[in-house]
Amino acid sequence: AQKITQTQPGMFVQEKEAVTLDCTYDTSDPSYGLFWYKQPSSGEMIFLIYQGSYDQQNATEGRYSLNFQKARKSANLVISASQLGDSAMYFCAMREVRNSGNTPLVFGKGTRLSVIA
């Protein structure tokens, strides 16, 4: 069964500094995808970045990068040059690939990031 663990309920970071949000996952399937979503206080879910299990390079999207360590089953999100608007909940999620197709996303409990001016 899929499982996502985010061990940091809350994080603080100074504006313009970098921050790493931790995510570990558990799966026995060789093909899977890892996602990070941002949820501001408005409640909407904003897709940030994706990493596939067979991708050789770490994913990057602007100020977001994913530190993918497959052997350790970790997929940490790195946000560089933090901005006040980065204050939000961040969720790590995973889906696997089956004969019936892709499974639904399974989410971790999230990390609340607060950026301090």
Added chain:
Amino acid sequence: DGGITQSPKYLFRKEGQNVTLSCEQNLNHDAMYWYRQDPGQGLRLIYYSQIVNDFQKGDIAEGYSVSREKKESFPLTVTSAQKNPTAFYLCASSIDLYGKHRDPNTEAFFGQGTRLTVV
């Protein structure tokens, strides 16, 4: 403008009542999902559907029901059997068609959510 629309944004339910949350998408996506979010918790899967006229239970389906009569619509009914329905409900969709998509890089798009409160 393609997207997912959930309505209403806020919903109040009396004890013992059934209520239905609406979710409509115009993204031509085959798969649709309902998640529940409680304070300090992640999103938990209630039901999902990967094709019209078919749906599957998620991890917390008890006390909920769904239908998928049209590709665009996936309404969720919170029944009186759901003992603690107060939560934030999120609907999502993705292109994943049952038995077809085997590339996990299929982003799920979310609606704005419905906040349900029992009064």
